[in-house]
Amino acid sequence: MWRELFSYSINPEVFLDVGNLWSLVHTDQDRGLEVAALRQESTARWSDLATRLSAGQRRKAARFVLEQSAPVAATLGATLHSLSAPGVFELPEQLSAMALLADDVGAGAANCARADAFRAIARRHGIDAAAAPPHELAQDRRINDSLFRLPGAILALSRRSDAFGAVLIGADLAQRELGCLPSWSFAAEVLGAPEWERLDMAIPQTADSLPAGETPLGLARALADALADTPDQQAQCATGIALYLALIDEWDRTLFDLTLAHLDPRLSMALLLQAKAREASVYHENFKLEGESLRDWLSKARKDPLPLLEVLGRSRIIRKGDPDKSRFATQMLDYGGPMFRVFNDGEIAIIRDWITDLGQDDSWPHPDSRGAVLARLAATFVAPRSEIGQGDATLGVTPTGIRQAYFTLQGRALAPATRAFAAEYCEFWLAKARKCIDATCRSLPVDWQPGLLREWLLDTHDHHAARFEQSAETEIPSREAVIEQSVQLAPLTLIDGAWLQGFTDIALASSRVGAPLFKTYWDELGNGAWDMNHPKVYRGVLSAMGKELPPTGSLEFAHHPDLRDDSFQLPVYWLAIGKFPSSYRAEILGLNLAMELSGVGGTYRNAHRFLQHYNLPTIFVDLHNTIDNVSDGHAAWAADAIDLFISAIEDPDEVRKTWSRVRAGFESLDPVARICGNLDFFTTRSKAPGKPVSAADALHHVPPRMNA
Ligand SMILES: [Fe+2]
Ligand SMILES: [Fe+2]
Missing domain, CATH: 1.20.910 (Heme Oxygenase; Chain A)
Incomplete structure (x- = not known):
């Protein structure tokens, strides 16, 4: 059934292997x-x-x-x-x-x-x-x-x-x-x-x-x-x-x-007979129509229903032009009749229209005959040639190191093995984050209430500002330290927005909860303007510091000697959770608020001070201090998305559960190591035997690179 392919593919997290997918969708397309x-x-x-x-x-x-x-x-x-x-x-x-x-x-x-x-x-x-x-x-x-x-x-x-x-x-x-x-x-x-x-x-x-x-x-x-x-x-x-x-x-x-x-009652009835013929042929062996069992008529109707339509129209159970006097449309459909509840209301209307029409002149509106139209439709009604399925469960890469994971997750589609890895990484990271809930003063409020989040947002913003004022006199780090910190942030900042990747799905991007998330993502990528693209802006900052890094999706980037292993830990989490806009929606909403709120009012202004001191570009932090603002910027939209998401839930228990998932997502931006322990997934988990990743694998994970 084609509707099953449609239904299966609505989910933004599904995976179909290439061979299976192409055998499902290809058609006779070389017709010029x-x-x-x-x-x-x-x-x-x-x-x-x-x-x-x-x-x-x-x-x-x-x-x-x-x-x-x-x-x-x-x-x-x-x-x-x-x-x-x-x-x-x-x-x-x-x-x-x-x-x-x-x-x-x-x-x-x-x-x-x-x-x-x-x-x-x-x-x-x-x-x-x-x-x-x-x-x-x-x-x-x-x-x-x-x-x-x-x-x-x-x-x-x-x-x-x-x-x-x-x-x-x-x-x-x-x-x-x-x-x-x-x-x-x-x-x-x-x-x-x-x-x-x-x-x-x-x-x-x-x-x-x-x-x-x-x-x-x-x-x-x-x-x-x-x-x-x-x-x-x-x-x-x-x-x-x-x-x-x-x-x-x-x-x-x-x-x-x-x-x-x-438009044509006779053709509608013919199609109805055809659709029901298989199921009906099981029952009608003893009912004869013009010397032949109805069962045989129905078997033949699966290919061509017009002959059955003709004999049925001439039979005693039909009074042409008068459905109310036709047994086929009355006793046989009523309670106790042989076809009780076999037809739904729409189908009964088709039957009645057909009987009414039999009493009138034939008014077929088209030069092609009914038979020709039926034959064309029969040729179209073909089921897919193969079953829908995601294919071999071993497909995909199971990374064995953090750099390999960063490289592997640069795309969108997750083959089964890679998906299992990404989900495990998310669970690992979120378990750490859960330990941090209420362990510091920055956690989200214990309970969710309508309107509370916006209030809390403004309080937190005030707090950021107060901390910035207090730190105004603190020592400025060395130029080398500022540059080193900027370089180590590159694996994260060059994928700015990655946690929202799944919200480009048309249904999510235009939904009440998803629209502000799409809008945020669309801003991160520069609203279609390359010079406003946040990763590109950050590259400009690095360049002014004399640091040029390879393309983010390349193996060279993932293995760059200037980047430390631990600089990939949080980015890999962003890359992983961004692939699960349905499974981890609540956590993504919390993470998104944490991310959009993290710098505004304080950190970005501090960073501005340091960068300006060394005459380095401040555009990246300035841009974020405004675009992420708490009145009508990304942080405000993030809070709105959470409120919309939770206010749609009716069951109070479900509200509590969802809110605690949002809170864990919020903590997951920056789990505190002294509370939750080591954030190195690969040393704390037993290593699954992974496949080596080559540059060729990139082709299997990243959409096409187009030529500028
Ligand atoms: Fe950004
Ligand atoms: Fe933002």
């Missing part, structure tokens, strides 16, 4: 489809249909299009939502991809993603099912399974952006080139509503997510062009374009045929 021709053909198809229908039928068709296209709408933006990774934080092309994503998800405003625009349209027209969240859509049997194929494939590929990054960039470009789907243009014309334009991926939907003068289409083209110097990636990008076009073409044709069926 072109965007312009595809758009023209589809537009003609829907426009032609509009001319053949009455106003009432057009409305019915448009509403059906909305209902059935909800899974595709729910994945608008998913092509690029998993590209960002610490190892490629500073690449200008990655920032362009983030700018596109920020525009798609509403740039950190809750419920403002393109998918939300679709939901607003659906709600406005009373189609609440189409406004449901993705996991509910997957359960909605009214939505045809084959229409989950395209969105399921895009979501699944997005979970392996390390292997399919260029394919996703190609698919994204094709989607934006296509613009508003012709089926949506058809529905927009019939139903009207101001939000439709936001479903056109070629047009920006937020005021200033994109660089001035840029359009999503222009940026998507530039992203694809950046792959041009690498033939392999260029080929993958072309595969992504072809794959998207093949899947959207199939999706559009299927939706069109299903719409025809939805």
